[in-house]
Amino acid sequence: MNDTTATTNITTNRRPVNKTEAEWRSELTPEQYRVLRQAGTERPFTGEYWNHKEDGSYTCAACGAVLFGSDTKFDSHCGWPSFFEAFAPDTVELKSDQSHGMTRVEALCRNCGSHLGHLFDDAPQTPTGQRYCINSASLNFQKNDPT
Numbered sequence: 001m002n003d004t005t006a007t008t009n010i011t012t013n014r015r016p017v018n019k020t021e022a023e024w025r026s027e028l029t030p031e032q033y034r035v036l037r038q039a040g041t042e043r044p045f046t047g048e049y050w051n052h053k054e055d056g057s058y059t060c061a062a063c064g065a066v067l068f069g070s071d072t073k074f075d076s077h078c079g080w081p082s083f084f085e086a087f088a089p090d091t092v093e094l095k096s097d098q099s100h101g102m103t104r105v106e107a108l109c110r111n112c113g114s115h116l117g118h119l120f121d122d123a124p125q126t127p128t129g130q131r132y133c134i135n136s137a138s139l140n141f142q143k144n145d146p147t
């Protein structure tokens, strides 16, 4: 049974990974920290993965959760890794973002709450019409096991 107390506890402390900013700062590179924890954006065409085409999984650089599969990555020519779908419906959390005078949809890692990038509805060439525009600094890549 789900009583209200349990629900409240899950809501207030619902992330499996909860670290202090000091912990994040010591574990991440300065660029990763700026992007993941301070919602920064790397310069386009500078990241490690915008033009990366190997088969495998893209994981959260902060907590290791699998976020996107290479089969949903597409070439959007925007200079950031772009995906048309998250690895699973609950891996990426979406939040309204009013910063920089724009209304955008922010994409966060649900597991640890780190900033990944933004979601746009501007990819008619994909099956979903959506583009997750993600910073390379927010990602690590795991190659598929060749077996």
Ligand SMILES: [Zn+2]
Residues within 6 Å of the ligand: 060, 061, 062, 063, 064, 065, 109, 110, 111, 112, 113, 114
């Ligand atoms: Zn994460």
